[in-house]
Amino acid sequence: MKKFVLATLIAAALTGCAADDPNKRTKTGAAVGAAAGALLGYAVDDGTGGVVAGAAVGALAGAGVGRYMDNQQREFEQALADEQARNELQIQQLENETLKIDIASEVSFDFDSASLKSAFTPTLNKVADVLQRYPKTVIHVVGHTDSVGSESYNQRLSERRAQSVADYLASHGVERSRLYATGRGELEPRATNETEAGRQLNRRVELFVKPIVEGQESEAYQAP
Structure with missing residues (x-):
């Protein structure tokens, strides 16, 4: 069940990332991270807001990966x-x-x-x-x-x-x-x-x- 939920979340998240969006990599990372984080929150939810915390952490980590690699690529191209x-x-x-x-x-x-x-x-x-x-x-x-x-x-x-x-x-x-x-x-x-x-x-x-x-x-x- 959890695997199905994660797949559904990721599919929905990726649908919102336009193919020609110049920030696609950062947004895709954020979307996938949010989906994974939401599922993690669901898995450990004790009824006190665990889902929200998981989603927030996942989204930040996901977006961070994209930004990190985008910035590194930019520095390589400049250098x-x-x-x-x-x-x-x-x-x-x-x-x-x-x-x-x-x-x-x-x-x-x-x-x-x-x-x-x-x-x-x-x-x-x-x-x-x-x-x-x-x-x-x-x-x-x-x-x-x-x-x-x-x-x-x-x-x-x-x-x-x-x-x-x-x-x-x-x-x-x-x-x-x-x-x-x-x-x-x-x-x-x-x-x-x-x-x-x-x-x-x-x-x-x-x-x-x-x-x-x-x-x-x-x-x-x-x-x-």
Whole structure:
């Protein structure tokens, strides 16, 4: 019964969030939080207003998640505007309040190397600076390669590159406990490996910045 009530509340709440609303993410978070909070209040209601208290707490937490991630995205876009203009990286928001920063390997690593290019470290300094101001997030660093070379070699290279980025961020103020590095090798191409242009798109490092949400803390630590 409680699950049905929660689903009904969330569905009703989301119906009120316009698809083209620029504040959709914040409002959606608030709506879902309010629905979850209301159900929590219902579950512990002792007849003294527990439902109201639960709803209020849920709504605040929900809206807070959206605002927190919206503000963080805004700071990333401001700090990395030059890099975006040069197509060195892309910043996007995902449906689950996660921010994704997609970094081209050509600007971050030399060919067949897991050592960061010195010219790219100022960009990572900016990333680290923003991440330090938003400590309620977990950062997943994921490395990818093209299909040139053996699958096992590409897997190791992607892991080493992801670890290099994570190590650099940790050495510049981001708590290591927030950083998780992994490699996907050649397994997740986003373009064909039959052309140089496609292989260039496939060689990349992605940063997934996931919020730590009260009551759902473990989800932030799950691989994207």
